[in-house]
Amino acid sequence: MSFRIETDGLGEIQVPKNVLWGAQTQRSLHYFSIGRELIPHEMIEAYAILKRSCALANASSGRLSQEKCDLIVRICDEIIKGQHDQMFPLHVWMTGSGTQFNMNVNEVIANRASQITGQPLGSKKPLHPNDDVNMAQSTNDNFPSAMYIASALAVHRKLLPALDRFENSIEQKSQEWSDIVKVGRTHLQDAVPITLGQEWHGYVGMLKDNKERLQQALRGIFALALGGTALGTGVNTEAGYAEKACQEIAHYTKLDFHSGNNKFALQGAHDGLVHLSGCLRTLAGSLFKIANDIRLLACGPRAGLGELTLPTNEPGSSIMPGKINPTQAEALTMLCLQVMSNDVAVGMGGAGGMLDMNAYKPLIIQNIMQSLTLLHDGMENFRKFLIEGTTANKDHIKQALDHSLVLVTALSPIIGYDKASQVAHHAVEHGLSPREAALELGFIDGATYDKVADPRLMLKPNIKR
Template identity: 65%
Template sequence: MTAASEPATIPPTPTRQERDSMGAVAVPASALWGAQTQRALHHFNIGREKMPLEMIKAYAVVKRAAATANGASGRLAPEKRQLVEQVCDELLAGQHEAMFPLPVWMTGSGTQYNMNVNEVIANRASQLTGQPLGSKRPLHPNDDVNMAQSTNDTFPAAIHVAVATALSARLLPALRALQSAMAAKASAWGDVVKVGRTHLQDAVPITLGQEWHGYTGMLEDQAKRLEQALAGLMALPLGGTALGTGASTQEGFDRRICAEVARLTGLAFHAAPNKFALMGAHDALVACSAALRGLAASLFKIASDVRLLACGPRAGLGELALPANEPGSSIMPGKVNPTQAEAMTMLCLQVMGNDAAIAMGGAGGMLDMNAYKPLMAHGLLQSLRLLADGMGSFRRFLVEGVEPNRARIKQALEHSLIMVTALAPVIGYDKAAQVAHHALENNQSPRQAVLELGFMDEAAFERVADPRLMLRPNVPGTVPE
């Protein structure tokens, strides 16, 4: 092999030595994380799922609030408090995200992630004050940044903050926007009378507007359940430290830190009166996931209905004309598929799967701490992102552009055998059933069948079999003589 063909050598990454309670560790020279994060990268090289980015800002809120609370009590020196707050503000602004490389699949408490945050804040403070990285000057990651805290109370609190923020700022607005768009369609289609369907068979008439009004009601109910779940996230275990007892904190620290979290987020967070319940179990997170699953179930049903009503356009029901967003086939020219409905149903199944894992993780807590925290954070925040993004896409690229195929709807209604339901109070159930069977066997409409059988004249049929009379409570007519 000639020199020209030899592969270029990659120079080794410069490192620095950091120490923790177990000894020295080589850390990339430019990294803001420290020894404990580096150990975790070595021991938990599992999967490709990183801890959600939302947890960075949530933890920044918690660490900033702790520094403020400790500074207010005089426990943390003013200059140290100011440094923690300054670095946390940088994290809240989206800086240093690459300094949080840890995977989801780590210790069940999230200890390494808490230390990742502590180390980044301490090392960034060293940078700001001209001290060497890893010197733990002027901030010590444990003694200062983690003062009056434990992973056991801060990690679940950070999940609450991240989930509640995403729920209030992203998911609920997306849900309300979708509901509003569907309500507009329901109002616009109030005059479109169509065949209803039960068991996938023809049923009494309904308007397309009434059908979509049902969808908006489903979304309204789910919004109420999500608001209840949001309220359940407001209690925080902060100040409980390792087990809920408050060891290593000052009296009132829990109230001070939670009040600061509330101020920073604009949400009504408060200190949990029973911290043992929130640290030994994470039932509020399980309940939130269940509410997300409920929304996913509603959205799955709605998207499936839309996909079915739009099937065709000529060999299916063809009642709805969906927006033609992109070509649907690489081999069949002109084919357009219900892609937004398909994306929605897929993400809903993922949310349901996440809920199953979260419920089992919540149930898996043993004794005084639950060891499934990273799994629950990952699943909840992924579900929130998927639902918020999915509803926005479904609204913009399907709901706002969908239109009824009025001719197809009218044709199906006129030939539906279910119109004999309107005849039953007049000619009796048995004769009405005879009309239906006669029409089916002879490929006739109910009008043709009832006239041929001689059960009614045309004027009586027109008076009784108006489908609009079946859209609301009505008093049936009398048997004609």
């Protein structure tokens, strides 16, 4: 491999000849070759949006020439389109501020400008990575701002639409199964009747609540630290710069980003991201319950509950022919546990900020972006390959309902709790249905039993005076 020589504040260093990154990126690759995780791809676009917005803000005040601004905007647009993705090779496990990634972006923009204008790579002409591309910025304010931008875009573009589709699919099943009466279960034991539609309507409510939580969390993500520079004081910026730069970000993304009122809080802590991560954990918990419920209701199918029949996607065993497993549920529940674990890391990283800057930034954004990706992909797969193809085993559901002892619950207002309990025990001891047991004990006549113990009357308030 051939090299060129670039310089930074520490002196000279060899950089591969044809790459667009520079000295500080190369030092990071040398000193932080830890693990396989790279800075999340979403941060590349977020930083490009941020850099173009800062350039526009600086140009509007005359601090940055229009020629340099136009060049930065042009290159940022290339980066946003994914044209230079391979030029961002840095690992997550680096400095906790993310400084080298900020410089990676600055160096790529500066060297691409040199390339466009026919200047040697590393010449820092016509753009200097610090003086021009990083003008009025510090990693301490632009890295958290990029984290917020990346997170908000991912929630808005991917997670919420996937959650909408997931909820709609569940809602369709709820409506389709609104007339299928089944045995409810508490403590995994038979309970009073419920419709399969009502059971799934509960899932719909959980998902709606999660959407509201995410939308509320987004409001805390829209306030940006940008303009605070090193510590939140705004040193090396002009009055009005922060507001202008954030307005440009809002205009470009069409989201409600704005300059945060208290940049000391936004730079010393990243509580907005911690809150968002907590909402992702809550969504993961809801999906975990839904997936586990579905695979439990489908278990068997002949030696288990067998109320649901799942799609036959792939063989379930290498030794047992015909075995089909709830693999989509397994995948979803596994990724939900990963999201819950990620939230622990985000929470600890958020709490770990010391004095005027949090030094766990790459850890926080790595875990949040993984959680967002896993939840999006998991919901999409579970919806397409399980929910949409799942059917109700109506005959089996009816058979279980007809033999359920909990129908005696409807007798309590008529014959009293104690006698209703005797009916249940008598049915168990003598292998009778609840109706047969009630008639044999002489507690009620057949016509009255049929009238009050109709499972459909137990699906809503049923006492009349």
